[in-house]
Amino acid sequence: MHIYNTSTKQKELFTPLEDKKVKIYVCGPTVYDDAHLGHARSSIAFDLLRRTLISLGYDVTFAKNYTDIDDKILKKMTESGKSLEDITSYYIKRYEDDMNALNILDPDIKPKATQSIDSIVSFVDNLLKKGFAYIIEDGVYFDTSKDEKYLSISHMHIDDARARVEENSQKKDPKDFALWKFTKDESVSFPASFGSGRPGWHIECSCMIKEHLSYHDKSYQIDIHGGGADLLFPHHENEAAQSRCESHTELAKYWMHNGFVQIDNQKMSKSLGNSFFLKDALNKYDGEILRFYLISTHYRANFNFNEEDLRASKKRLDKLYRLKKKIAVQSGSSVNKEFKSALLEALKDDLNISKALSIVDEMIQETNQKLDQNPKDKALKKETFSNIEFIKELLGIGYHDSTTYFQLGVDDDTKKKIEDLIQKRTLAKKEKDFQTADKIRDELTSMGIAIQDTPTGTIWEKDEQ
Numbered sequence: 497m498h499i500y501n502t503s504t505k506q507k508e509l510f511t512p513l514e515d516k517k518v519k520i521y522v523c524g525p526t527v528y529d530d531a532h533l534g535h536a537r538s539s540i541a542f543d544l545l546r547r548t549l550i551s552l553g554y555d556v557t558f559a560k561n562y563t564d565i566d567d568k569i570l571k572k573m574t575e576s577g578k579s580l581e582d583i584t585s586y587y588i589k590r591y592e593d594d595m596n597a598l599n600i601l602d603p604d605i606k607p608k609a610t611q612s613i614d615s616i617v618s619f620v621d622n623l624l625k626k627g628f629a630y631i632i633e634d635g636v637y638f639d640t641s642k643d644e645k646y647l648s649i650s651h652m653h654i655d656d657a658r659a660r661v662e663e664n665s666q667k668k669d670p671k672d673f674a675l676w677k678f679t680k681d682e683s684v685s686f687p688a689s690f691g692s693g694r695p696g697w698h699i700e701c702s703c704m705i706k707e708h709l710s711y712h713d714k715s716y717q718i719d720i721h722g723g724g725a726d727l728l729f730p731h732h733e734n735e736a737a738q739s740r741c742e743s744h745t746e747l748a749k750y751w752m753h754n755g756f757v758q759i760d761n762q763k764m765s766k767s768l769g770n771s772f773f774l775k776d777a778l779n780k781y782d783g784e785i786l787r788f789y790l791i792s793t794h795y796r797a798n799f800n801f802n803e804e805d806l807r808a809s810k811k812r813l814d815k816l817y818r819l820k821k822k823i824a825v826q827s828g829s830s831v832n833k834e835f836k837s838a839l840l841e842a843l844k845d846d847l848n849i850s851k852a853l854s855i856v857d858e859m860i861q862e863t864n865q866k867l868d869q870n871p872k873d874k875a876l877k878k879e880t881f882s883n884i885e886f887i888k889e890l891l892g893i894g895y896h897d898s899t900t901y902f903q904l905g906v907d908d909d910t911k912k913k914i915e916d917l918i919q920k921r922t923l924a925k926k927e928k929d930f931q932t933a934d935k936i937r938d939e940l941t942s943m944g945i946a947i948q949d950t951p952t953g954t955i956w957e958k959d960e961q
Contacts (some may be wrong), residue, residue: 497552497844499545499720500796502728502751503649507846512719513749517555519709520546521748523701523723523731524606526563527587528572531594531774533790533801534757538724540787541754541795541847543600543892545722548843551890559605561704562588565694570684580610580684594774597783599892605708609700615707616695617688619742620675624690628741629675632666636676636690641669643737649751650729661730673734675699698734705747706739714745721748728753755798772801781806782904788813788893795847810960812857813893814902819860820884821898822867828882829875835859835883839890852891859883902957906945914945918954921947 497510512518522542525535542558549556564584572583595602609616620636623629628642640646647657658670674696679685685692695703710717717739723732732751739747759772777786789809793799835855842851863880867873888894896904903911921936940947946959 497548498846499750499752500846502753505651508750510750512554513711513714513716516553518549518557518720519711519718520556520558520720520722521701521705521709521718522558522560522603522721523727524560524562525587525591526566526568527584527591528566528568529587531591533759533772533774533777534724534726535591536594536598536774536777536786537757537790537799538722538754539595539600540598540790540892542722542752544791544795544843544847544849545720545752546601547890547892548840548847551840552844557605557709558601558603559607559704559709560603561701562606562608563697563700564588564608564610565684566697570681573683584608584610590775594778597778598787599784599895601892607704607708609695609704612700612703612707613686613695615703616676616699617686619699619703619706619738620695621689622742623675623738626741628738630668631690632664633678634664634666635674635678635693635696637667637672638675638734638738638741639668640671640673640737643741645740646671646737647733649736650733652729652733657729657733673698673730675738698731699738701731702735702739702742702747706743710743716746716749717743718748720750720752722752722754725753725755752795754795755793758798758800760802761800781810782896784893784896784901785810785813785904791849791891791893792853794849807960812853814960815860816856816884816887816894817896817898817901819863819880820894821902822864823877823880825874825877825881827878828880828885829878831882831886832859832879836886839886843890856887856891899955899957904958906958910943914940914943914956918947918956922954 498507499510500506501508520542522538525531546556546558562584565580569580569583572578573580576583620629623638624631624636627639629636629638631637647654654671661671661673663670676688676690676693676699677696678691678693680692684694686694705717705721721732721735736747739745785806789806790799792809792812838855839852842848842855845851863876866876870876884894906914917936917940921933924930924932924936937947940956941959944959945956947954947956
Protein backbone atom coordinates (compact mmCIF):
# COMPACT_ATOMS: atom_id res chain seq x y z
CA MET A 497 0.00 0.00 0.00
CA HIS A 498 1.16 3.54 -0.78
CA ILE A 499 0.10 6.55 1.31
CA TYR A 500 0.88 10.24 1.06
CA ASN A 501 3.16 11.32 3.89
CA THR A 502 2.56 14.99 4.67
CA SER A 503 5.98 15.40 6.28
CA THR A 504 7.83 14.28 3.12
CA LYS A 505 5.22 15.62 0.69
CA GLN A 506 5.17 12.43 -1.36
CA LYS A 507 3.54 9.05 -1.67
CA GLU A 508 5.48 6.34 0.11
CA LEU A 509 5.28 2.59 0.30
CA PHE A 510 3.67 1.85 3.64
CA THR A 511 5.86 -0.38 5.78
CA PRO A 512 4.66 -0.76 9.37
CA LEU A 513 7.04 -0.70 12.31
CA GLU A 514 6.06 -4.27 13.15
CA ASP A 515 5.04 -6.87 10.58
CA LYS A 516 1.28 -6.80 9.94
CA LYS A 517 0.65 -4.55 12.97
CA VAL A 518 -0.38 -0.91 12.61
CA LYS A 519 -0.82 1.71 15.31
CA ILE A 520 -2.86 4.76 14.29
CA TYR A 521 -3.65 7.88 16.30
CA VAL A 522 -6.15 10.45 15.03
CA CYS A 523 -6.85 13.74 16.78
CA GLY A 524 -10.41 13.81 18.07
CA PRO A 525 -12.71 16.69 19.01
CA THR A 526 -12.54 19.30 21.74
CA VAL A 527 -15.80 18.47 23.46
CA TYR A 528 -17.47 21.80 24.09
CA ASP A 529 -20.00 21.78 21.23
CA ASP A 530 -21.67 19.51 18.71
CA ALA A 531 -19.69 17.85 15.92
CA HIS A 532 -19.53 19.64 12.56
CA LEU A 533 -18.94 18.47 9.00
CA GLY A 534 -15.19 18.84 9.42
CA HIS A 535 -15.29 16.23 12.19
CA ALA A 536 -17.37 13.97 9.97
CA ARG A 537 -14.98 14.32 7.02
CA SER A 538 -11.92 13.47 9.09
CA SER A 539 -13.62 10.56 10.84
CA ILE A 540 -14.81 9.04 7.56
CA ALA A 541 -11.39 9.48 5.91
CA PHE A 542 -9.52 7.64 8.65
CA ASP A 543 -12.29 5.08 9.05
CA LEU A 544 -11.72 4.21 5.39
CA LEU A 545 -7.97 3.92 6.03
CA ARG A 546 -8.61 1.64 9.00
CA ARG A 547 -11.08 -0.55 7.11
CA THR A 548 -8.68 -0.83 4.16
CA LEU A 549 -5.76 -1.90 6.35
CA ILE A 550 -7.95 -4.47 8.14
CA SER A 551 -9.12 -5.86 4.80
CA LEU A 552 -5.47 -6.13 3.74
CA GLY A 553 -4.81 -8.33 6.75
CA TYR A 554 -3.23 -5.86 9.17
CA ASP A 555 -3.81 -5.97 12.92
CA VAL A 556 -4.84 -2.35 13.50
CA THR A 557 -4.89 -0.55 16.83
CA PHE A 558 -6.79 2.70 16.37
CA ALA A 559 -6.93 5.53 18.93
CA LYS A 560 -8.86 8.79 18.85
CA ASN A 561 -8.69 11.17 21.78
CA TYR A 562 -11.05 13.62 23.46
CA THR A 563 -9.73 17.02 24.50
CA ASP A 564 -11.87 17.47 27.59
CA ILE A 565 -10.09 20.46 29.12
CA ASP A 566 -9.53 23.60 27.08
CA ASP A 567 -10.21 27.37 27.07
CA LYS A 568 -13.41 26.84 25.07
CA ILE A 569 -14.67 24.32 27.62
CA LEU A 570 -13.84 26.69 30.49
CA LYS A 571 -15.77 29.45 28.73
CA LYS A 572 -18.74 27.09 28.36
CA MET A 573 -18.57 26.34 32.09
CA THR A 574 -18.71 30.04 32.91
CA GLU A 575 -21.59 30.69 30.51
CA SER A 576 -23.67 27.67 31.55
CA GLY A 577 -22.80 27.25 35.23
CA LYS A 578 -22.25 23.54 34.57
CA SER A 579 -19.29 21.45 35.65
CA LEU A 580 -16.51 20.35 33.32
CA GLU A 581 -17.66 16.73 33.61
CA ASP A 582 -21.28 17.62 32.82
CA ILE A 583 -20.30 19.52 29.68
CA THR A 584 -17.71 17.10 28.33
CA SER A 585 -19.66 13.90 29.01
CA TYR A 586 -22.71 15.41 27.29
CA TYR A 587 -20.80 16.36 24.13
CA ILE A 588 -18.84 13.10 24.04
CA LYS A 589 -22.15 11.24 23.99
CA ARG A 590 -23.45 13.53 21.23
CA TYR A 591 -20.28 13.04 19.20
CA GLU A 592 -20.37 9.27 19.51
CA ASP A 593 -24.04 9.17 18.49
CA ASP A 594 -23.17 11.17 15.37
CA MET A 595 -20.24 8.87 14.56
CA ASN A 596 -22.47 5.82 14.97
CA ALA A 597 -24.95 7.37 12.53
CA LEU A 598 -22.11 7.63 10.00
CA ASN A 599 -21.15 3.98 10.60
CA ILE A 600 -17.70 4.91 11.93
CA LEU A 601 -15.98 1.97 13.61
CA ASP A 602 -15.55 2.63 17.32
CA PRO A 603 -11.90 3.38 18.23
CA ASP A 604 -9.99 0.71 20.13
CA ILE A 605 -8.74 3.39 22.52
CA LYS A 606 -10.57 6.63 23.40
CA PRO A 607 -8.31 8.48 25.87
CA LYS A 608 -9.26 11.74 27.55
CA ALA A 609 -6.86 14.52 28.48
CA THR A 610 -8.14 14.63 32.07
CA GLN A 611 -7.38 10.93 32.45
CA SER A 612 -3.76 11.49 31.40
CA ILE A 613 -2.73 14.23 33.84
CA ASP A 614 -0.04 12.14 35.57
CA SER A 615 1.56 11.37 32.21
CA ILE A 616 1.36 15.03 31.18
CA VAL A 617 2.93 16.29 34.40
CA SER A 618 5.76 13.76 34.05
CA PHE A 619 6.27 14.74 30.40
CA VAL A 620 6.49 18.47 31.21
CA ASP A 621 8.85 17.75 34.11
CA ASN A 622 11.16 15.78 31.79
CA LEU A 623 11.24 18.63 29.27
CA LEU A 624 12.10 21.11 32.02
CA LYS A 625 14.90 18.90 33.38
CA LYS A 626 16.36 18.37 29.90
CA GLY A 627 16.35 22.10 29.17
CA PHE A 628 13.71 22.03 26.44
CA ALA A 629 11.17 24.06 28.45
CA TYR A 630 11.09 27.13 30.67
CA ILE A 631 8.74 28.75 33.15
CA ILE A 632 7.27 32.24 32.89
CA GLU A 633 4.47 34.00 34.73
CA ASP A 634 1.49 32.21 33.18
CA GLY A 635 2.89 28.73 32.60
CA VAL A 636 5.51 26.36 31.23
CA TYR A 637 6.59 26.84 27.61
CA PHE A 638 8.43 24.74 25.07
CA ASP A 639 11.62 26.32 23.71
CA THR A 640 11.33 25.76 19.97
CA SER A 641 14.90 26.96 19.38
CA LYS A 642 16.15 23.79 21.08
CA ASP A 643 14.56 21.55 18.42
CA GLU A 644 16.67 21.47 15.27
CA LYS A 645 13.88 19.78 13.30
CA TYR A 646 11.14 22.24 14.26
CA LEU A 647 8.81 22.93 11.26
CA SER A 648 9.98 19.75 9.50
CA ILE A 649 6.45 18.29 9.62
CA SER A 650 4.48 21.27 8.32
CA HIS A 651 7.30 22.98 6.35
CA MET A 652 5.83 26.25 7.59
CA HIS A 653 7.92 29.35 6.94
CA ILE A 654 9.38 30.62 10.21
CA ASP A 655 7.76 34.08 9.88
CA ASP A 656 4.35 32.52 9.23
CA ALA A 657 4.86 30.21 12.20
CA ARG A 658 5.58 33.10 14.53
CA ALA A 659 2.51 34.97 13.28
CA ARG A 660 0.15 32.05 13.91
CA VAL A 661 1.07 31.32 17.55
CA GLU A 662 -0.50 33.04 20.57
CA GLU A 663 1.36 36.21 21.57
CA ASN A 664 3.06 36.59 24.94
CA SER A 665 5.80 39.16 25.49
CA GLN A 666 7.53 36.98 28.12
CA LYS A 667 8.19 34.13 25.69
CA LYS A 668 11.75 33.69 24.48
CA ASP A 669 10.50 33.35 20.90
CA PRO A 670 7.04 34.17 19.48
CA LYS A 671 6.66 30.60 18.16
CA ASP A 672 7.22 28.98 21.59
CA PHE A 673 4.04 27.33 22.90
CA ALA A 674 2.42 26.51 26.23
CA LEU A 675 2.91 23.05 27.72
CA TRP A 676 1.18 23.86 30.99
CA LYS A 677 -1.00 26.81 31.99
CA PHE A 678 -1.04 28.00 35.59
CA THR A 679 -4.47 28.55 37.14
CA LYS A 680 -5.86 29.13 40.62
CA ASP A 681 -9.34 27.83 39.76
CA GLU A 682 -9.43 24.57 41.72
CA SER A 683 -12.21 23.14 39.56
CA VAL A 684 -9.86 23.02 36.57
CA SER A 685 -6.49 22.85 38.27
CA PHE A 686 -4.17 19.90 38.83
CA PRO A 687 -1.12 19.78 41.14
CA ALA A 688 2.38 19.72 39.69
CA SER A 689 5.85 20.37 41.12
CA PHE A 690 6.28 23.29 38.71
CA GLY A 691 2.93 24.87 39.64
CA SER A 692 -0.75 23.89 39.76
CA GLY A 693 -2.60 24.31 36.51
CA ARG A 694 -3.85 22.46 33.46
CA PRO A 695 -2.26 21.10 30.30
CA GLY A 696 -1.79 23.03 27.09
CA TRP A 697 -3.50 21.67 23.99
CA HIS A 698 -0.56 20.15 22.11
CA ILE A 699 0.95 18.15 24.92
CA GLU A 700 -2.17 16.06 25.49
CA CYS A 701 -1.79 14.06 22.29
CA SER A 702 1.93 13.43 22.75
CA CYS A 703 1.31 12.04 26.22
CA MET A 704 -1.68 9.91 25.22
CA ILE A 705 0.30 8.41 22.34
CA LYS A 706 3.22 7.66 24.66
CA GLU A 707 0.93 6.18 27.31
CA HIS A 708 -1.37 4.07 25.13
CA LEU A 709 0.36 3.30 21.83
CA SER A 710 4.07 3.99 21.77
CA TYR A 711 6.67 1.51 20.57
CA HIS A 712 9.43 2.09 23.13
CA ASP A 713 12.14 0.24 21.21
CA LYS A 714 11.84 1.87 17.79
CA SER A 715 12.82 5.12 16.13
CA TYR A 716 9.13 6.04 15.73
CA GLN A 717 6.48 5.83 18.43
CA ILE A 718 3.55 4.97 16.14
CA ASP A 719 2.98 4.15 12.49
CA ILE A 720 0.44 6.78 11.43
CA HIS A 721 -0.69 10.07 12.95
CA GLY A 722 -3.74 11.59 11.30
CA GLY A 723 -6.07 14.54 11.44
CA GLY A 724 -7.49 17.45 9.49
CA ALA A 725 -5.22 19.75 7.48
CA ASP A 726 -6.08 22.55 9.90
CA LEU A 727 -4.16 20.66 12.61
CA LEU A 728 -0.87 20.42 10.70
CA PHE A 729 0.34 23.69 12.20
CA PRO A 730 0.67 24.43 14.99
CA HIS A 731 -0.85 21.34 16.61
CA HIS A 732 0.93 18.46 14.88
CA GLU A 733 4.17 20.37 14.45
CA ASN A 734 4.26 21.06 18.17
CA GLU A 735 3.35 17.50 19.07
CA ALA A 736 6.21 16.23 16.96
CA ALA A 737 8.71 18.72 18.44
CA GLN A 738 7.96 18.07 22.11
CA SER A 739 7.87 14.28 21.63
CA ARG A 740 11.13 14.33 19.68
CA CYS A 741 12.85 16.21 22.51
CA GLU A 742 11.29 14.36 25.44
CA SER A 743 11.61 10.82 24.14
CA HIS A 744 14.41 11.19 21.55
CA THR A 745 12.20 9.44 18.98
CA GLU A 746 10.02 10.69 16.14
CA LEU A 747 6.34 10.64 17.01
CA ALA A 748 5.03 9.04 13.81
CA LYS A 749 6.50 7.41 10.73
CA TYR A 750 3.69 8.72 8.51
CA TRP A 751 1.61 11.87 8.87
CA MET A 752 -1.73 11.92 7.04
CA HIS A 753 -4.11 14.86 6.71
CA ASN A 754 -7.56 15.18 5.18
CA GLY A 755 -8.57 18.31 3.30
CA PHE A 756 -10.76 21.18 4.45
CA VAL A 757 -14.54 21.26 4.20
CA GLN A 758 -16.11 24.19 2.40
CA ILE A 759 -19.80 25.14 2.46
CA ASP A 760 -20.95 26.33 -0.96
CA ASN A 761 -17.36 27.20 -1.93
CA GLN A 762 -16.55 29.01 1.33
CA LYS A 763 -14.19 27.60 3.94
CA MET A 764 -16.25 26.26 6.84
CA SER A 765 -15.92 28.72 9.70
CA LYS A 766 -18.05 29.78 12.64
CA SER A 767 -17.01 33.38 12.00
CA LEU A 768 -18.64 33.10 8.58
CA GLY A 769 -21.76 31.58 10.09
CA ASN A 770 -21.46 28.43 7.98
CA SER A 771 -20.08 25.92 10.48
CA PHE A 772 -22.56 23.25 9.44
CA PHE A 773 -23.30 21.09 12.47
CA LEU A 774 -23.47 17.42 11.67
CA LYS A 775 -26.70 17.12 13.66
CA ASP A 776 -28.38 19.52 11.19
CA ALA A 777 -27.31 17.41 8.23
CA LEU A 778 -28.41 14.21 9.99
CA ASN A 779 -31.84 15.73 10.63
CA LYS A 780 -32.32 15.97 6.85
CA TYR A 781 -30.32 13.00 5.55
CA ASP A 782 -29.62 9.50 6.76
CA GLY A 783 -26.08 8.92 8.06
CA GLU A 784 -25.25 6.46 5.27
CA ILE A 785 -26.23 8.97 2.60
CA LEU A 786 -23.97 11.57 4.24
CA ARG A 787 -21.17 9.04 4.60
CA PHE A 788 -21.34 8.08 0.94
CA TYR A 789 -21.31 11.73 -0.12
CA LEU A 790 -18.37 12.65 2.13
CA ILE A 791 -16.34 9.56 1.23
CA SER A 792 -16.73 10.10 -2.51
CA THR A 793 -14.05 12.83 -2.72
CA HIS A 794 -10.41 11.87 -2.14
CA TYR A 795 -9.48 12.45 1.48
CA ARG A 796 -6.66 14.91 0.72
CA ALA A 797 -8.79 17.12 -1.52
CA ASN A 798 -10.81 20.01 -0.14
CA PHE A 799 -14.49 19.09 -0.02
CA ASN A 800 -17.20 21.51 -1.12
CA PHE A 801 -20.46 20.61 0.62
CA ASN A 802 -23.65 21.57 -1.16
CA GLU A 803 -27.03 19.90 -1.21
CA GLU A 804 -27.29 19.63 -4.99
CA ASP A 805 -24.16 17.44 -5.06
CA LEU A 806 -25.43 15.48 -2.07
CA ARG A 807 -28.67 14.63 -3.86
CA ALA A 808 -26.70 13.56 -6.95
CA SER A 809 -24.51 11.38 -4.73
CA LYS A 810 -27.59 9.73 -3.26
CA LYS A 811 -28.78 8.73 -6.75
CA ARG A 812 -25.47 6.94 -7.22
CA LEU A 813 -25.97 5.11 -3.90
CA ASP A 814 -29.55 4.29 -4.95
CA LYS A 815 -28.13 2.07 -7.71
CA LEU A 816 -26.42 -0.16 -5.14
CA TYR A 817 -29.71 -0.54 -3.28
CA ARG A 818 -31.66 -1.17 -6.49
CA LEU A 819 -29.33 -4.09 -7.11
CA LYS A 820 -29.66 -5.24 -3.52
CA LYS A 821 -33.44 -5.13 -3.93
CA LYS A 822 -33.27 -6.99 -7.23
CA ILE A 823 -31.24 -9.96 -5.95
CA ALA A 824 -33.57 -10.36 -2.93
CA VAL A 825 -31.40 -12.96 -1.19
CA GLN A 826 -30.33 -13.16 2.46
CA SER A 827 -27.16 -15.25 2.12
CA GLY A 828 -24.13 -15.37 -0.12
CA SER A 829 -21.49 -17.69 -1.50
CA SER A 830 -18.09 -16.00 -1.76
CA VAL A 831 -17.08 -12.56 -2.93
CA ASN A 832 -15.91 -12.35 -6.53
CA LYS A 833 -12.11 -12.51 -6.30
CA GLU A 834 -11.47 -10.13 -9.21
CA PHE A 835 -13.90 -7.59 -7.78
CA LYS A 836 -12.36 -7.76 -4.30
CA SER A 837 -8.83 -7.54 -5.66
CA ALA A 838 -9.66 -4.55 -7.88
CA LEU A 839 -11.29 -2.65 -5.01
CA LEU A 840 -8.34 -3.22 -2.70
CA GLU A 841 -5.82 -2.33 -5.41
CA ALA A 842 -7.59 1.01 -5.88
CA LEU A 843 -7.55 1.81 -2.17
CA LYS A 844 -3.94 0.68 -1.81
CA ASP A 845 -3.08 3.70 -3.95
CA ASP A 846 -3.43 6.29 -1.17
CA LEU A 847 -7.14 5.49 -0.79
CA ASN A 848 -8.07 6.19 -4.42
CA ILE A 849 -11.80 6.32 -3.73
CA SER A 850 -12.76 7.58 -7.20
CA LYS A 851 -11.32 4.46 -8.79
CA ALA A 852 -12.81 2.24 -6.09
CA LEU A 853 -16.32 3.64 -6.58
CA SER A 854 -16.01 3.33 -10.36
CA ILE A 855 -15.28 -0.37 -9.82
CA VAL A 856 -18.43 -0.63 -7.69
CA ASP A 857 -20.40 1.13 -10.43
CA GLU A 858 -19.08 -1.31 -13.03
CA MET A 859 -20.02 -4.30 -10.87
CA ILE A 860 -23.55 -2.95 -10.45
CA GLN A 861 -23.97 -2.29 -14.17
CA GLU A 862 -22.58 -5.66 -15.27
CA THR A 863 -24.63 -7.57 -12.70
CA ASN A 864 -27.84 -5.80 -13.76
CA GLN A 865 -27.16 -6.72 -17.39
CA LYS A 866 -26.60 -10.38 -16.49
CA LEU A 867 -29.74 -10.50 -14.33
CA ASP A 868 -31.80 -8.92 -17.11
CA GLN A 869 -30.69 -11.79 -19.34
CA ASN A 870 -31.15 -14.46 -16.66
CA PRO A 871 -33.33 -13.22 -13.76
CA LYS A 872 -33.20 -16.60 -11.99
CA ASP A 873 -29.41 -16.91 -11.82
CA LYS A 874 -29.15 -17.99 -8.15
CA ALA A 875 -25.36 -18.35 -8.20
CA LEU A 876 -24.93 -14.79 -9.46
CA LYS A 877 -27.36 -13.46 -6.85
CA LYS A 878 -25.48 -15.17 -4.04
CA GLU A 879 -22.14 -13.87 -5.32
CA THR A 880 -23.62 -10.37 -5.63
CA PHE A 881 -24.87 -10.58 -2.04
CA SER A 882 -21.30 -11.37 -0.97
CA ASN A 883 -19.93 -8.53 -3.09
CA ILE A 884 -22.29 -6.08 -1.37
CA GLU A 885 -21.31 -7.48 2.02
CA PHE A 886 -17.66 -6.79 1.16
CA ILE A 887 -18.56 -3.24 0.11
CA LYS A 888 -20.25 -2.82 3.47
CA GLU A 889 -17.18 -4.12 5.29
CA LEU A 890 -14.69 -2.04 3.29
CA LEU A 891 -16.53 1.21 2.56
CA GLY A 892 -19.10 1.19 5.37
CA ILE A 893 -22.06 1.54 3.00
CA GLY A 894 -24.91 -0.77 2.00
CA TYR A 895 -25.85 -1.77 5.54
CA HIS A 896 -29.57 -0.93 5.32
CA ASP A 897 -32.02 -3.43 3.92
CA SER A 898 -33.38 -2.17 0.61
CA THR A 899 -36.95 -1.61 1.87
CA THR A 900 -35.74 0.56 4.74
CA TYR A 901 -33.37 2.51 2.50
CA PHE A 902 -36.01 3.55 0.00
CA GLN A 903 -38.28 4.68 2.83
CA LEU A 904 -35.66 6.87 4.53
CA GLY A 905 -36.86 10.36 5.36
CA VAL A 906 -40.47 9.34 6.00
CA ASP A 907 -41.55 9.79 9.62
CA ASP A 908 -43.48 7.16 11.58
CA ASP A 909 -46.83 9.00 11.45
CA THR A 910 -46.59 9.34 7.67
CA LYS A 911 -45.60 5.67 7.34
CA LYS A 912 -48.75 4.67 9.24
CA LYS A 913 -50.88 6.85 6.97
CA ILE A 914 -49.26 5.28 3.89
CA GLU A 915 -49.82 1.76 5.16
CA ASP A 916 -53.47 2.57 5.96
CA LEU A 917 -54.01 3.97 2.46
CA ILE A 918 -52.38 0.93 0.85
CA GLN A 919 -54.61 -1.36 2.90
CA LYS A 920 -57.71 0.58 1.80
CA ARG A 921 -56.53 0.44 -1.81
CA THR A 922 -55.98 -3.32 -1.58
CA LEU A 923 -59.50 -3.75 -0.21
CA ALA A 924 -60.95 -1.50 -2.96
CA LYS A 925 -59.19 -3.55 -5.66
CA LYS A 926 -60.47 -6.77 -4.08
CA GLU A 927 -64.00 -5.36 -4.28
CA LYS A 928 -63.32 -4.23 -7.87
CA ASP A 929 -63.76 -0.58 -6.86
CA PHE A 930 -61.04 0.57 -9.23
CA GLN A 931 -62.09 4.22 -9.12
CA THR A 932 -61.38 4.37 -5.36
CA ALA A 933 -58.15 2.40 -5.85
CA ASP A 934 -56.97 4.92 -8.46
CA LYS A 935 -57.84 7.87 -6.22
CA ILE A 936 -55.79 6.37 -3.40
CA ARG A 937 -52.84 5.83 -5.76
CA ASP A 938 -53.12 9.48 -6.83
CA GLU A 939 -53.19 10.58 -3.19
CA LEU A 940 -50.04 8.59 -2.46
CA THR A 941 -48.38 10.07 -5.54
CA SER A 942 -49.21 13.57 -4.32
CA MET A 943 -47.51 12.65 -1.02
CA GLY A 944 -44.33 11.77 -2.93
CA ILE A 945 -44.86 8.02 -2.51
CA ALA A 946 -44.40 5.51 -5.32
CA ILE A 947 -46.13 2.12 -5.04
CA GLN A 948 -45.60 -1.17 -6.80
CA ASP A 949 -47.93 -4.16 -6.81
CA THR A 950 -46.11 -7.49 -6.44
CA PRO A 951 -47.29 -11.11 -6.08
CA THR A 952 -46.69 -10.83 -2.32
CA GLY A 953 -48.43 -7.47 -1.89
CA THR A 954 -47.99 -3.76 -2.49
CA ILE A 955 -44.66 -2.18 -1.61
CA TRP A 956 -43.90 1.51 -1.43
CA GLU A 957 -40.95 3.86 -1.37
CA LYS A 958 -40.24 7.56 -1.21
CA ASP A 959 -40.25 8.99 -4.71
CA GLU A 960 -37.11 11.16 -5.19
CA GLN A 961 -38.04 12.27 -8.71
